[in-house]
Amino acid sequence: MQELASLRSLLGTDNVVVGADMAPYLTDWRERYSGEAEAVVRPGTTEEVSKIVLWCREHGFSIVPQGGNTGLCGGATPDQRGRQIVVSLARLNRIRHIDSDNDTIEVEAGCILQSVQEAAEQVGRLFPLSLAAEGSCTIGGNLATNAGGTQVLRYGNTRELCLGLEVVCADGQIWHGLRALRKDNTGYDLRDLFIGSEGTLGIITAATLKLYPLPVAQCTAMLTLNSLDDAVKTLSLARAGFGASLTGFEVMRRNCLEGVVRCFPEQRLPFDEAGLQSPWFALLELSDNESEAHARERFEVVLGNAIEVGVVQDAVIAESVAQSKALWHLRESIPLSEKIFGKSVKHDVSIPVSSIPAFVEKTNALLQANFAGVEHVIFGHLGDGNLHYNVARGTAYSEDELLAKQREIYQIVHDSVHAFHGSISAEHGVGQLKRDLLTRYKDPVELALMHKIKQALDPDGVMNPGKVLQES
Numbered sequence: 001m002q003e004l005a006s007l008r009s010l011l012g013t014d015n016v017v018v019g020a021d022m023a024p025y026l027t028d029w030r031e032r033y034s035g036e037a038e039a040v041v042r043p044g045t046t047e048e049v050s051k052i053v054l055w056c057r058e059h060g061f062s063i064v065p066q067g068g069n070t071g072l073c074g075g076a077t078p079d080q081r082g083r084q085i086v087v088s089l090a091r092l093n094r095i096r097h098i099d100s101d102n103d104t105i106e107v108e109a110g111c112i113l114q115s116v117q118e119a120a121e122q123v124g125r126l127f128p129l130s131l132a133a134e135g136s137c138t139i140g141g142n143l144a145t146n147a148g149g150t151q152v153l154r155y156g157n158t159r160e161l162c163l164g165l166e167v168v169c170a171d172g173q174i175w176h177g178l179r180a181l182r183k184d185n186t187g188y189d190l191r192d193l194f195i196g197s198e199g200t201l202g203i204i205t206a207a208t209l210k211l212y213p214l215p216v217a218q219c220t221a222m223l224t225l226n227s228l229d230d231a232v233k234t235l236s237l238a239r240a241g242f243g244a245s246l247t248g249f250e251v252m253r254r255n256c257l258e259g260v261v262r263c264f265p266e267q268r269l270p271f272d273e274a275g276l277q278s279p280w281f282a283l284l285e286l287s288d289n290e291s292e293a294h295a296r297e298r299f300e301v302v303l304g305n306a307i308e309v310g311v312v313q314d315a316v317i318a319e320s321v322a323q324s325k326a327l328w329h330l331r332e333s334i335p336l337s338e339k340i341f342g343k344s345v346k347h348d349v350s351i352p353v354s355s356i357p358a359f360v361e362k363t364n365a366l367l368q369a370n371f372a373g374v375e376h377v378i379f380g381h382l383g384d385g386n387l388h389y390n391v392a393r394g395t396a397y398s399e400d401e402l403l404a405k406q407r408e409i410y411q412i413v414h415d416s417v418h419a420f421h422g423s424i425s426a427e428h429g430v431g432q433l434k435r436d437l438l439t440r441y442k443d444p445v446e447l448a449l450m451h452k453i454k455q456a457l458d459p460d461g462v463m464n465p466g467k468v469l470q471e472s
């Protein structure tokens, strides 16, 4: 405790949190992981972050960077040893600069995603990263996990939205890489190395991000479908018909929407009895740069065609912004309503879109063969080939019995993902949750190169040790 005195004089007493006040920082959002820390520190400038890194090195502590603590893989939770300092970036939350002519915004890492979206909108621009945690997650966390969300189909992951970074390295040096260039071929891309590194290579303190024109009009529809195969065919038709205007294509199994309505009775599904019996639903969004009428006209042509060829059974097109929001709200409520199925075994996977129907059929069958009666809770970003493939206890097991089988279920699902040439983490990252799985599924050469990079940038293992890679 004595050694914290110098940290207090550096940051001010209020910004060195100890004891019971640390609790919210020590457990992850899903309450799956919790750990111990010597202190939680809240720097207000990049220079302070640098000084904290030097202090931690001198006193033998390692560092766990933390943004909004909404990550789903335990990456921002300290370990049990009590020799870590949690560095919360929450106070580093200034919008530093907006350049409308260059379509860029420079922000500090602790900015809440929603506040970046709002700042962009105020100058008539769109910052397109969008996910259900946007009211509490931070840009630093989005970059560190290379977050995806619902607009990836058109605008890409967080990686594609970032032009430059400012980073405090593991030795305390500050890398001033806040370039606002769309072209820069001057050697190895360090920016892309730090993006998605989950705090294991350095602390991101600021970023230059890309902005886009605000769409003039948006059109949203919910569709009923007889199969996932039909969903893939509809996606193809939508891509061909809308090109870059297609900004969202989400898919949901019927039980997901039933769960939402049971959990949130004020929400309604906009279909008649027959529609409600559909096994699959899709949510489709088109962004248009001309007008509402133009957007709707394009929508009706493509959807009319999809119904005619029989891949879509029914379509409800939102008549107003409020209706469009209500449709998105149904989709976005799925993660929150999942508790209705009890604790489930969750997977965030990607597979080439063309293989998704076969993957789901094969994996569902494998699970039923091994654990008859489990329930498949499947939804996700079909346009990106990304499914949240979750397994609930169904009629077969109690919650505890299901969780006792978690390891075997993971293995069946991830082996299947691997066999279909997919990824065991599409958008949530690795953290502690999937760290040990990398040794099974990553190419050994690739994994060895990752260890070499870690060794080169953080030879003393100060930055978030035990996350992404096993400690060496």
Ligand code: FAD
Pocket: 029, 064, 065, 066, 067, 068, 069, 070, 071, 072, 074, 075, 076, 089, 109, 130, 131, 132, 133, 136, 137, 138, 139, 140, 141, 142, 143, 144, 145, 146, 147, 148, 149, 150, 198, 199, 200, 202, 203, 204, 205, 335, 427, 428, 431, 464, 467
């Ligand atoms: P944290 O949880 O605080 O940290 C996450 C990781 O990044 C940790 O390893 C941490 O050490 C590291 N980190 C944080 N800040 C920094 C920094 N400044 N420098 C270096 N490392 C840092 N993800 C998706 O991709 N798509 C979704 O659609 C999606 N939906 C979600 C919905 C809900 C309801 C929730 C709770 C989460 C969702 N997520 C989704 C998970 C997503 O990864 C996080 O919401 C978000 O990207 C993490 O930001 P954060 O600020 O909360 O980071």
Ligand code: ZN
Pocket: 148, 149, 380, 381, 388, 427
């Ligand atoms: Zn998602």
